[in-house]
Amino acid sequence: RVLAKDMVRAAGEKSGEELEVSGWVHRIRDMGGITFVVLRDRSGIMQLVFDSKPLDADGNELTLESVITAKGNASLNIKAPGGAELKVSSVRVLSRAEPDLPYQVNGNVSQFSLETILDNRMLSLRNPKIRAIFKIQATIIDAFSAYLRSRDFTEIKTSKLVGSGTEGGTELFEVEYFDRKVYLAQSPQLYKQALVAAGFERVFEVCPVYRAEKHDTPRHLNEYVSMDVEMGFIESEKDLIELEKALLSHIFEEVAKRNSAELEMWNAAVPSPEAVAKAPTIPYEETLKIVNEEAAKGKNPGSRIFDINPEAERLVCEWALREKGIDLVFVNEFPRRHRPFYTYPLNKGDGGAAATTMSFDALFRGLEITSGSRRQHDYKTLAETLPKFGLKAEDMAGYLSVFKYGCPPHGGFAIGCERLTQKILGLANVKEASLFPRDRKRVEP
Numbered sequence: 001r002v003l004a005k006d007m008v009r010a011a012g013e014k015s016g017e018e019l020e021v022s023g024w025v026h027r028i029r030d031m032g033g034i035t036f037v038v039l040r041d042r043s044g045i046m047q048l049v050f051d052s053k054p055l056d057a058d059g060n061e062l063t064l065e066s067v068i069t070a071k072g073n074a075s076l077n078i079k080a081p082g083g084a085e086l087k088v089s090s091v092r093v094l095s096r097a098e099p100d101l102p103y104q105v106n107g108n109v110s111q112f113s114l115e116t117i118l119d120n121r122m123l124s125l126r127n128p129k130i131r132a133i134f135k136i137q138a139t140i141i142d143a144f145s146a147y148l149r150s151r152d153f154t155e156i157k158t159s160k161l162v163g164s165g166t167e168g169g170t171e172l173f174e175v176e177y178f179d180r181k182v183y184l185a186q187s188p189q190l191y192k193q194a195l196v197a198a199g200f201e202r203v204f205e206v207c208p209v210y211r212a213e214k215h216d217t218p219r220h221l222n223e224y225v226s227m228d229v230e231m232g233f234i235e236s237e238k239d240l241i242e243l244e245k246a247l248l249s250h251i252f253e254e255v256a257k258r259n260s261a262e263l264e265m266w267n268a269a270v271p272s273p274e275a276v277a278k279a280p281t282i283p284y285e286e287t288l289k290i291v292n293e294e295a296a297k298g299k300n301p302g303s304r305i306f307d308i309n310p311e312a313e314r315l316v317c318e319w320a321l322r323e324k325g326i327d328l329v330f331v332n333e334f335p336r337r338h339r340p341f342y343t344y345p346l347n348k349g350d351g352g353a354a355a356t357t358m359s360f361d362a363l364f365r366g367l368e369i370t371s372g373s374r375r376q377h378d379y380k381t382l383a384e385t386l387p388k389f390g391l392k393a394e395d396m397a398g399y400l401s402v403f404k405y406g407c408p409p410h411g412g413f414a415i416g417c418e419r420l421t422q423k424i425l426g427l428a429n430v431k432e433a434s435l436f437p438r439d440r441k442r443v444e445p
């Protein structure tokens with residue numbers, strides 16, 4: 001079987017030979033005497049030429065999206081998509097599509113609303129431009145994993161059924177588990193830390209996580225893919241920022257190398273490693289200052305921004321693009337009140353709400369894509385900290401035992417896979433970067 005991407009080569013190397021192609025009927029153009037059919041396979045599209053109306057074995061006309069196999073001779077034709085075409089001598093319909101397609105697969109993606117695209121997900125995923133999103137996502141996950149393996153990280157898979165939350169108590173989905181209640185994991189946080197302490201030292205996990213967030217925004221999913229990293233023997237969050245810069249550089253390079261066609265479909269580009277190297281790290285308070293100076297130049301010069309909210313994320317990225325040549329910013333030293341209980345203080349022994357922490361976020365093209373931090377690994381301090389975050393030491397006994405019996409200083413971060421995909425391609429909504437997104441209303445398909 002010859003793929004669409006290899007048609008030109010096949011037309012040259014195997015001229016005169018009969019070739020076989022298979023795929024979905026993408027377009028049909030009946031020109032009277034001859035019919036052009038554009039066939040789509042996993043690699044792209046190709047043109048088939050029939051000198052009479054293509055029919056199946058029962059004499060039915062070909063329908064869009066039917067799956068067929070065709071045989072014939074290939075020849076070069078600069079007017080055909082891809083530059084070659086197949087003159088068909090025989091065709092077999094492997095699976096006939098009903099003619100009443102509820103979604104126009106060969107249409108222009110931008111002509112459909114997100115609702116329509118998601119309501120018809122099984123068909124909309126057939127569109128090459130939509131499928132391109134997930135080809136790029138596959139590269140992101142592959143490059144993420146490959147880079148970490150090359151740095152001696154071990155891949156882990158941890159349970160998604162957990163006894164308690166980690167990222168703040170409110171966003172948990174309850175699950176009935178025999179005669180008790182458990183929760184869907186919001187993050188592999190506690191397990192990745194436990195495995196560092198267990199001697200793995202360096203671990204990573206790519207996994208679904210669950211957030212019972214009630215709001216419907218272009219940046220939130222209720223289930224998303226978390227790309228998690230945890231690393232022992234670090235000094236501060238700055239070691240993690242260095243690691244993430246190298247990791248993102250590698251991911252961007254691989255996407256540029258393997259997915260140039262997909263990037264082109266979306267008119268998108270990834271930053272170069274040189275640009276990533278220039279991404280600034282700015283402490284939280286200083287970031288707020290920059291953001292407010294930027295806001296003062298904008299539409300509402302009187303309004304003040306007190307938090308790194310979505311508006312602030314956008315403004316600081318715009319600033320960085322202008323001043324540093326890259327819209328990637330690492331914000332570090334967040335106040336304790338903004339971070340989970342496990343975050344390590346910047347100044348030893350400082351547990352107060354006003355204290356600063358060894359933590360960071362990565363903001364890319366106006367959106368938070370990563371949170372990370374050094375973790376508190378002192379057993380006593382942790383046990384004292386839990387109640388301040390509304391957590392009970394009894395519920396967290398298993399987690400606490402990690403620190404009771406020898407745990408190195410460590411830290412890590414998590415990249416939201418869909419958010420990174422969204423920002424690489426410039427998608428308006430993070431749901432576009434999820435194969436089967438879950439939101440408050442949608443659990444189908």
Ligand code: AMO
Nearest residue numbers: 187189220221224369370371372412413414416419
């Ligand atoms: P955090 O809760 O900030 O940190 O999440 C990490 C990253 O995950 C992505 N993300 C989301 N993506 C889509 N929909 C959501 N509802 C959503 N929530 C978060 C973002 C975010 O930056 N345990 C820590 C990480 C760590 O410190 O290792 C954590 O989960 O890209």
